[in-house]
Amino acid sequence: xxxxxxxxADDHSLILEGIRKLLESQYDIVGVADNGGALVREAARTxxxxxxxxxxxxxxxGIDAGREIRKTQPKVxxxxxxxxxxxxxxxxxxxxxxxxxxxxxxxxxxxxxxIEQARQGRTYFSPGLSHDVIENLxxxxxxxxxxxxxxxxxxxxxxxMIAEGKQNxxxxxxxYVSVRTVEFHRSRLMSxxxxxxxxELTRFAIQEGLIGPLLPESAAETRx
Numbered sequence: 001x002x003x004x005x006x007x008x009a010d011d012h013s014l015i016l017e018g019i020r021k022l023l024e025s026q027y028d029i030v031g032v033a034d035n036g037g038a039l040v041r042e043a044a045r046t047x048x049x050x051x052x053x054x055x056x057x058x059x060x061x062g063i064d065a066g067r068e069i070r071k072t073q074p075k076v077x078x079x080x081x082x083x084x085x086x087x088x089x090x091x092x093x094x095x096x097x098x099x100x101x102x103x104x105x106x107x108x109x110x111x112x113x114x115i116e117q118a119r120q121g122r123t124y125f126s127p128g129l130s131h132d133v134i135e136n137l138x139x140x141x142x143x144x145x146x147x148x149x150x151x152x153x154x155x156x157x158x159x160x161m162i163a164e165g166k167q168n169x170x171x172x173x174x175x176y177v178s179v180r181t182v183e184f185h186r187s188r189l190m191s192x193x194x195x196x197x198x199x200e201l202t203r204f205a206i207q208e209g210l211i212g213p214l215l216p217e218s219a220a221e222t223r224x
Contacts, residue, residue, distance in 0.1 A: 036060025
């Protein structure tokens, strides 16, 4: 039987290597990525059957990376791993077609099960997720934030990088666009979200699961 082709993504090298070692005897690991932007490119290059990806990654978070991948590869299975048990992250993962959501605390025991469930067309939730999160998933999904859905893919990516504390010039370099283009999108984000400061943009990004919670002393929180 042909081994499933699996692509891995996590921004922590030790975790990425641990997942690779866990899976490589049973599956064909076709590539790895340490940020969401690289993951989208690797998915296009390798055409995997299934992607194991972290929810929180730099440049482009796992949720938006999964959304971009499924635009061109709608049959690919997505199994998310995360340290976040909050309902917002589970809901966002399911919105982009996740077949599994595994907490990192139990990944070594659960990931193989989640992958096999995904390959059989089923959905796997980590037992570490609270009953309330699973019970209310459909109800929460119906209460989408329309403001987030109205953002373009580029605006969502720039919003994430602003919230991560990156300056306009740095964002422009990462995206291979002009600083003026970044400034334009930044202005549009401020207008669409009714935000007046970087701190307000950051809070919105956290609330919508675009990035994980930041420490109060982080650059994005202290710079307005």
